[in-house]
Amino acid sequence: MEKYSRLRDLVSQLVGLELVEAPAVSDTQILYAHDPSYLIKILSGNLSPKEQQEIGFPWSELMVERSxxxxxxxxxxxxxxxxxxxxANLAGGTHHAYRDKGGGFCVFNDSAIAARALQKEISPHLKIAIIDLDVHQGNGTAAIxxxxxxxxxxxxxxxxNFPFTKERSDLDVGLPDKTGDATYLATLHQSLEILDMSFKPNCIIFLAGADPHEGDRLGKLSLTQEGMRQRDEAVFQYGLDRQIPIAFSMAGGYGREIQSTVDIHFQTILTALQFEKQYG
Known part of the structure; x- marks a missing residue:
């Protein structure tokens, strides 16, 4: 949790960037992606010990508000x-939350809620791509x-890596341990080409997890900090070239040194700022 406050402190020093307090989603918006029975359990605190264990932290009113x-x-x-x-959302990326249960420190699935809410509240014609580059598969998002x-x-x-039982996304690429920069970036470019040929989104939600980094305790993919920068650049360049708006979240990051995770997240923000002024 400490990474969030550290990241916010860094971001607050940037010129030309506005920090806004995060609003809470409504029950109606949550129900675009989650079952009513699950929402009631969360709101009332009637999660079983096993359900709380699967989420990863105990129920509290503050947990509900934060989620x-x-x-x-x-x-x-x-x-x-x-x-x-x-x-950007300086938190988010809670992609292990299913329609009817939480998991892996995720209570509500922010990407699924946001995508559905955009279609309900802005335009039903929005074609949204969720590009999940956290080191863990977005199993809840895929299932929903x-x-x-x-x-x-x-x-x-x-x-x-976790989750050890994968769900089926529209495009899944599972990489071996110690993949490294070159193979990862080639895979990403190829995947973006497939996305462009098969779907042509007009809105993107990007999960910019810091956990593929070589300094991550749980990541195993061994990307360098420069590789992480090029990863982010590839996604932002894809959006810029096609004038596709991108909302991105920080998602996971579990560095052996917490500052390394904060630095990766901050680098994502800085990379985005290099593109922001080019959007017409």
Whole structure:
């Protein structure tokens, strides 16, 4: 949790960037992606010990409020991006939350909620791509959106990493341990080409996880900091070339040194700022 406050402190020093308090998603917006029975359990605190263990932390009113705001920030960023080109949630990326259960430190699935809310509240014609570059497969996102042809789910992740039972995204690429920069970046470019040929999105939600980095305790993919920068640049360049708005979230990051994770997340923000002014 400490990475979030450290990242915010760094971002607050940047000129030309506006920090806005994260709004909370409503019950109605949560229900675009989650079952009513699950929402009731979360709101009332009636999660079993096993369900709380699967999420990874105990229930509390503050946990519910934080989860609402984490999802709300991704939706707010997406709405800003539609007008301005790029916007970020300094948390988010809670892609292990399923329609009817949480998991892996994820309570509500912010990407699925945001995508569905954009279609309900902005335009039903939005074709949204969720580009998930966290080192762990976006299993909850894939399961929630599996039969939704209007939202494309792309996940590039460690094949031998959590979750050990994978779901089916529209495009899944599982990579071996110690993949490194060259193979990862080639895979990403190829995946973006497939996305462009098969779907042609007009809005992107990007999960910019820091955990593929070589300094991550859980990542195993061994990307350098420069490789991580080129990863982010590839996604932002893809969006810029096609004038596709991008909302991005920080997602995972578990560095052996917490500052290394903060530095990767901050680098993503700095990379985005280099593109922000080029959006027309």
């Amino acid at each position: 609402r705001r984490s999802a709300g920030a991704t939706l707010a960023a997406a709405k800003v991006a539609l007008n301005e080109g790029l916007a 959106l599996e039969n939704d042809s209007s939202i494309f789910t792309l996940s590039i992740h460690g094949e031998n």
